Amino acid sequence: MKGAAALIVDDEADIRELVEITLSRMGLKTRSAASLQDARRLLSEQSFDFCITDMRLPDGNGISLxxxxxxxHPQTPVAVITAYGSSQAAVESLKAGAFDFVSKPVDLQSLRKLVDAALKLRGRDDRAASDDGGLLGEHDSVRQLRGMIDRLARSQAPVHIAGESGTGKELVARLIHSRGPRAGGPFVPVNCGAIPSELMESEFFGHLKGSFTGALKDKPGLFQAAEGGTLFLDEVADLPLHMQVKLLRALQERAVRPVGSEAEVPVNVRITSATHKNLAELVARGAFRQDLFYRLNVIEVRTPPLRERAQDIPLLADHILARLARDIALPGRPTLDAEARKALQGYPFPGNVRELENILERAITLCDGEQITALDLQLRQLPGSDAGPAGGALEDQMEDIERKAIQDALEKARFNKTKAAELLGMSFRSLRYRIKKLGIE
Known part of the structure; x- marks a missing residue:
């Protein structure tokens, strides 16, 4: 941090001085400007590692800066100072590309954390561009997604990831986290549809001992658990309306109130969210709050369905088969024959990459150990190619069939797994893997 240069832009001398003193004590060299014109002149004269600007300036506004x-100067992160309670201005600044914002009166502790996070971006770009981070594919949509991830990692703006089930929304959220300044902090994923409605407030914000029946001790919530990192709200569309109100307040105030407490606790958390549902449509129907939608959806990212990038399927399949072979400890990795590759590329994959993984897991147990044929894939004829949610139901049905076949074989073999594997025509290792995968006792 020492030696870094910061530009402070504000027409109020006392705020400029306050920020300048704070940043100087952090070891930064500072320059200041009272107008847009002065700021642009200084930017043309030297490079800066960080910039902070007021929203309202005599010759324009902070967003134009x-x-x-x-x-x-795209490598320079910019923070914006907004008026107290001006959430719209904060969102507008983030949409314009601001790294983050801080509200008046400026809280010095929050300012220090913001500056520290911004300066951590230095030197991360080369690493981010050096690998795909597990987001495999050469299709234009995937290349664009990787580029978007790298750009979003340089911001603290809330990101909403839209896409069908099984397209890798959590992977995208993890990459945005791991390539940004919060990489050293926790990444806390939460499935909003899996928490009982009556426990949501406690789960998100924590509670104090004795605040309700069963509250035997103080418990921090998910926001506190994600302090300094990222909270990923998966299936955010499943949040009930009463919880949407409380979540909105937490995002606006950057503070949470544990159940049973009269005091709010400041939190330093970046929010990413995802859902396979159409949030804009839910807003139009009144099922999701518009104000929360705008707060979460500052920047939207779309994960492409697998059927739109069929050319990537062989690459993904080879990668998945290599991983499965390692998991099962196979001596060699089975490969797809030409007909199997063709069949996979022509299949609509309503369950997307997750369904591809399940199909290959099944195929690797059915094949001869060296090559997977189209027959081993056991692809099903589907009534339509765009029935996204049906993919999960189909996979559940296939797993039920497979589970029953294994259980029947185990019973016939009197639970001798070696004999059961022979009856099923698979190796002992494959059977053991499938028993564990399917949760068969």
Whole structure:
């Protein structure tokens, strides 16, 4: 941090001085400007590692400076100072490309954390561009997604990831986290549809001992668990309306109130969210709050369905088969024959990459150990190619069939797994893997 240069832009001398003193004590060299014109002049004279600007300036606003820096100095993170309670201005600044924002009156502890996070971005770009992070594929949509992830990692803006089930939304959220300044902090994923409605407030915000029956001790919530990192709200569309109100307040105030407490606890958390549902449609129907939608959906990212990038299926399949072979400890990795590859590329994959994994898990147990044929894939004829949610139901049905076949074989073999594997025409290792995978006792 020492030696880093910061530009402070504000027409109020006392705020400029406050920020300058704070940043100087952190070891930064500072320059200051009282207008957009002065700021642009300083930016043309030297490079800065960080910039903080007020929203309202005598010759324009902070957003135009953010846009100028995005265009001419994209490696410089910019924070915006907004008026207290001006959530709309904060969202607008983030949409324009601001790294983060801080509200007046400026909280010095929050400012220090913000500056520290911004300066951690230095030196991360080369690493981010050096690998795909597990997001495999050469289709244009995947290349664009990887580029978007790298850009979003340089911001603290809330990101909403839209896409069908099984398209890798959590992987995208993890990559945004791991390539940004919060990489050293926790990544806390939560399935909003899996928490009982009556426990949601306690789960998200924590509770104090004795605040309700069963509250035997103080318990931090998910926001506190994600302190300094990222909270990933998966299936955010499943949040009930009463919880949407409380979540909105937590995002606006950057603070949470544990159940049973009268005091709010400040939290330093980045929010990413995802759902396979159409949030805009839910807003139009009144099933999801519009104000929360705008707060979560500052930047939207779309994960492409597998059927739109069929050319990537062989690459993904080879990668998945290699991993499965390691998991089962096979002496060699089975490969797909030409007909199997063709069959996979022509299949609509309503369950997307997750369904591809399940199909290959099954095929690797049915094949001769060296080559997977189209017959081993056991692909099903589907009534339509765009029935996304049906993929999960289909996979559940296939697993039920497979589970019953294994249980029948085990009973016939009197639970001798070696004999059961022979009856099923698979190796002992494959059978053991499938028993564990399917949760068969």
């Amino acid at each position: 953010v846009q100028h820096i995005q265009k001419h």
